[in-house]
Amino acid sequence: MAVHRYVLPFLFLFVMKNKLSLGGRISIFLVIACIATLWFFPMWRIDLAAPQYPEGIYMNIWINHLSGDVEIINGLNHYIGMKTIHEEDFKEFVYLPIVLGSFCGLGLLVFFWNRRIGYYIWTSIFLLIAAISMYDFWKWEYDYGHNLDPTAPIKVPGMAYQPPLIGYKKMLNFEALSQPDIGGWFYIIAGGILVGVCFYEWKRSKKKMA
Amino acid sequence: MKRFSLILIAVGAIVFAQSCKMKTTEAAVSGDAASKVYVAPGKYDEFYNFVSGGFSGQVSVYGLPSGRLLKVIPVFSQNPENGYGYNEETKPMLQTSHGFIPWDDEHHLALSVTNGEHDGRWLFANANNTPRVARIDLKTFKTVEVLEIPNSGGNHSSPFITENSEYIIAGTRFSVPIAEQEVALTAESFKANFKSTVSFVGINQQTGNMGISFQIVLPGVDLDLARAGKGPSHGWFFLSCYNSEQANTLKEVNSSQKDKDFIVAINWKKAEEYVKAGKGRKMTTEYYHNVLNEETHTATSNIMKEVITLDPNELKDMVYFIPCPKSPHGCDVNPTGEYIVGSGKLAALIPVFSFDKIQKAIAAKTFEGDYHGIPVIKYEAALHGEVKKPGLGPLHTEFDAKGNAYTSFFVSSEIVKWSLKDLTVLDRVPTYYSIGHLMVPGGDTKSPYGKYVVAYNKITKDRYLPTGPELTQSAQLYSIEGDKMQLLLDYPTIGEPHYAQAILADKIKGQSVKFYDINHNKHPYLAKGEKETKVVREGNKVHVYMTAIRSHLTPDNIEGVRVGDEVYFHITNLEQDWDIPHGFAVKHADNAELLIMPGETNTLKFVPKKSGIYPFYCTDFCSALHQEMQGYLRVSPAGSNTPLKWYMGKQDTTAVAAK
Numbered sequence: 084m085a086v087h088r089y090v091l092p093f094l095f096l097f098v099m100k101n102k103l104s105l106g107g108r109i110s111i112f113l114v115i116a117c118i119a120t121l122w123f124f125p126m127w128r129i130d131l132a133a134p135q136y137p138e139g140i141y142m143n144i145w146i147n148h149l150s151g152d153v154e155i156i157n158g159l160n161h162y163i164g165m166k167t168i169h170e171e172d173f174k175e176f177v178y179l180p181i182v183l184g185s186f187c188g189l190g191l192l193v194f195f196w197n198r199r200i201g202y203y204i205w206t207s208i209f210l211l212i213a214a215i216s217m218y219d220f221w222k223w224e225y226d227y228g229h230n231l232d233p234t235a236p237i238k239v240p241g242m243a244y245q246p247p248l249i250g251y252k253k254m255l256n257f258e259a260l261s262q263p264d265i266g267g268w269f270y271i272i273a274g275g276i277l278v279g280v281c282f283y284e285w286k287r288s289k290k291k292m293a
Numbered sequence: 294m295k296r297f298s299l300i301l302i303a304v305g306a307i308v309f310a311q312s313c314k315m316k317t318t319e320a321a322v323s324g325d326a327a328s329k330v331y332v333a334p335g336k337y338d339e340f341y342n343f344v345s346g347g348f349s350g351q352v353s354v355y356g357l358p359s360g361r362l363l364k365v366i367p368v369f370s371q372n373p374e375n376g377y378g379y380n381e382e383t384k385p386m387l388q389t390s391h392g393f394i395p396w397d398d399e400h401h402l403a404l405s406v407t408n409g410e411h412d413g414r415w416l417f418a419n420a421n422n423t424p425r426v427a428r429i430d431l432k433t434f435k436t437v438e439v440l441e442i443p444n445s446g447g448n449h450s451s452p453f454i455t456e457n458s459e460y461i462i463a464g465t466r467f468s469v470p471i472a473e474q475e476v477a478l479t480a481e482s483f484k485a486n487f488k489s490t491v492s493f494v495g496i497n498q499q500t501g502n503m504g505i506s507f508q509i510v511l512p513g514v515d516l517d518l519a520r521a522g523k524g525p526s527h528g529w530f531f532l533s534c535y536n537s538e539q540a541n542t543l544k545e546v547n548s549s550q551k552d553k554d555f556i557v558a559i560n561w562k563k564a565e566e567y568v569k570a571g572k573g574r575k576m577t578t579e580y581y582h583n584v585l586n587e588e589t590h591t592a593t594s595n596i597m598k599e600v601i602t603l604d605p606n607e608l609k610d611m612v613y614f615i616p617c618p619k620s621p622h623g624c625d626v627n628p629t630g631e632y633i634v635g636s637g638k639l640a641a642l643i644p645v646f647s648f649d650k651i652q653k654a655i656a657a658k659t660f661e662g663d664y665h666g667i668p669v670i671k672y673e674a675a676l677h678g679e680v681k682k683p684g685l686g687p688l689h690t691e692f693d694a695k696g697n698a699y700t701s702f703f704v705s706s707e708i709v710k711w712s713l714k715d716l717t718v719l720d721r722v723p724t725y726y727s728i729g730h731l732m733v734p735g736g737d738t739k740s741p742y743g744k745y746v747v748a749y750n751k752i753t754k755d756r757y758l759p760t761g762p763e764l765t766q767s768a769q770l771y772s773i774e775g776d777k778m779q780l781l782l783d784y785p786t787i788g789e790p791h792y793a794q795a796i797l798a799d800k801i802k803g804q805s806v807k808f809y810d811i812n813h814n815k816h817p818y819l820a821k822g823e824k825e826t827k828v829v830r831e832g833n834k835v836h837v838y839m840t841a842i843r844s845h846l847t848p849d850n851i852e853g854v855r856v857g858d859e860v861y862f863h864i865t866n867l868e869q870d871w872d873i874p875h876g877f878a879v880k881h882a883d884n885a886e887l888l889i890m891p892g893e894t895n896t897l898k899f900v901p902k903k904s905g906i907y908p909f910y911c912t913d914f915c916s917a918l919h920q921e922m923q924g925y926l927r928v929s930p931a932g933s934n935t936p937l938k939w940y941m942g943k944q945d946t947t948a949v950a951a952k
Binding site: 138152154155158162236237 | 842843844868869870871916917918921
């Protein structure tokens with residue numbers, strides 16, 4: 084039954100050449116515009132505050148580089164033996180722009196092809212990119228937080244310094260807040276549009292079928 | 294018996310009534326004073342208050358209205374606390390034509406102005422003893438330039454500034470023979486040889502660099518204080534002078550004989566024309582010009598060889614004298630630039646002169662004669678009016694934006710508020726004790742901020758807990774917002790405060806530098822990173838290129854130095870973050886420590902006298918592992934051949950340098 088329920092609509096769409104609604108087609112450009120902001124604004128932001136840093140320090144993660152107080156963070160992290168953060172270490176800064184650029188190109192294909200199934204596939208790819216990126220981000224954080232230099236001057240038994248994937252965490256004298264930045268929020272909006280439009284198209288297709 | 298007790302009661306009542314008339318200092322503060330000066334922890338003051346340090350030679354920075362001391366800026370005196378005048382980079386700042394001079398007496402300050410209002414670029418300061426002027430950069434709060442003034446003694450009427458910071462002035466309080474001649478000290482010799490000079494120090498508007506544009510040579514009087522004209526009187530400078538008697542001994546008596554001395558009015562625009570027309574005389578002399586380069590973090594001294602002098606006896610229409618009662622001290626120009634207030638420190642009145650009337654008197658040649666060839670304008674012709682019976686010993690006057698003047702009285706120890714409009718006294722408050730200068734924020738500009746007047750006092754006696762015979766001087770903050778002045782706060786100061794300046798914090802706080810960009814550091818002995826650290830021997834000079842970063846010095850072990858060597862520790866602070874200075878000190882170093890700001894390089898010269906091991910360390914508690922930030926220098930006996938070697942941790946920096 085379940086297979087019938089989920090697979091058949093797709094087959095029908097494919098076979099019946101079900102076209103996208105006008106709204107669906109326009110949404111493709113909205114999504115591309117949202118993704119494009121990632122070239123102009125950072126996608127993620129990690130804020131740190133400590134008694135010695137009332138003004139706070141922060142790091143911005145872009146799709147192709149890092150910015151903010153990276154050198155200051157590196158200077159502080161040597162006490163706990165954390166590896167220094169270097170842009171060159173992140174292959175992601177090469178892949179991510181290519182992947183996101185290709186994703187936008189794919190959106191244009193979906194627009195011209197003008198099939199619901201195209202939109203569904205496009206959305207799936209988007210969600211896949213998001214999931215892999217977050218997993219990758221978490222892995223880096225785990226690596227930085229756990230693989231510490233055994234000769235570090237400050238060693239707190241059982242203490243790891245993995246920053247939060249998203250949200251707030253207190254680590255020794257530092258408070259950390261990890262959250263999407265402007266580009267990241269636009270990426271989330273893009274996701275919202277994609278999922279919403281998929282839902283709308285699916286409803287619409289069901290109505291037609293009925 | 295009954296009668297006797299009645300008399301006793303009567304006497305008692307009289308004594309009691311009289312003693313009530315004796316003022317008590319406690320009575321002066323009213324209820325809400327504390328809340329008016331309370332700046333909550335973590336909040337900022339409204340004003341930066343720059344205060345001269347007098348015989349400390351430095352400038353202090355206070356916050357107003359809290360009276361909190363924010364910083365002491367070393368200017369004319371060595372400062373072991375941060376190595377100013379001790380490290381190799383800043384030693385040239387205190388060089389003069391008479392060698393290295395580690396101290397001076399700093400009296401007056403002038404903030405740079407544009408259109409007669411504070412522009413927040415620079416602060417100028419004078420040195421009274423060895424005549425010099427200095428410039429402080431308000432981005433870094435550092436002394437960046439010191440210029441020596443030749444042909445001068447007692448550079449007191451300095452560094453008052455013109456409306457667009459064209460010039461600061463430097464006038465001699467102790468007239469001296471020109472060209473540093475050695476002459477007899479007799480009354481005849483004094484009258485024949487001693488002169489006063491007024492130096493106009495031009496300011497480069499882009500760089501702020503100072504240079505003596507010209508010197509006007511005046512008869513030998515004691516030039517005391519000065520103010521530039523503004524608005525209609527822009528282009529003129531006014532200086533007070535005493536000792537027009539030209540006494541050279543027991544001046545206390547002999548300089549106080551004449552009923553009137555002078556206000557000197559100088560048309561400096563006219564002087565500029567004479568200089569342009571080549572009417573000045575080039576005179577060979579020698580004076581030092583010391584400039585700190587903020588990229589190499591190093592000061593250099595240039596020896597200047599020439600100065601242009603102007604003689605008002607030959608060049609007419611440039612200098613006029615205005616009689617002013619009894620040894621005038623303060624000479625202050627009101628915000629509109631129309632009135633010049635002279636304060637005869639032995640006079641019982643305050644004369645107010647009118648710029649308009651002075652111009653008319655000059656045009657109509659309403660002169661009462663001349664003083665050594667310089668025309669003297671008739672007192673009444675220049676006078677706007679007199680403030681009658683204001684108090685005893687008027688010294689200085691500042692202004693608010695509402696047309697009121699505030700004059701300090703040393704002898705009667707008070708501030709008197711009076712109206713410029715009708716010259717009547719409006720209010721008076723006591724100061725504790727014997728006020729010298731006073732300052733209204735912006736009170737010498739075209740647009741005073743008003744709000745407060747600060748008294749700078751010479752005597753504190755019972756004001757604070759006693760500290761032996763040597764007591765602090767003090768400042769008192771009064772509110773001038775209401776009709777009556779109200780005492781708000783009383784706090785000790787650094788050295789002896791003379792004149793002060795205050796600027797709205799909002800005008801400069803945003804431009805304050807947090808640290809130096811190490812990429813712009815062009816110090817010749819910079820080590821930009823630990824890989825560039827090394828030790829180089831050049832004959833008996835050993836240069837250590839060292840770095841400091843939390844929490845280690847690189848290299849931290851050095852061998853191969855011998856007795857007889859001069860060791861130069863060039864320390865670069867590699868930090869690039871706010872408020873992370875590192876200090877540096879070596880055991881038995883006979884100078885001072887270094888205090889190195891992030892991105893800066895400083896050099897400590899160390900000449901070991903005996904062989905042995907010399908620990909060195911970071912003196913500024915920089916981090917959790919600050920105590921570990923230390924190292925050793927091995928000094929071998931003279932003539933030994935211990936190889937030069939240096940390292941830090943596992944890293945053999947000797948090997949790195951050898952590549």
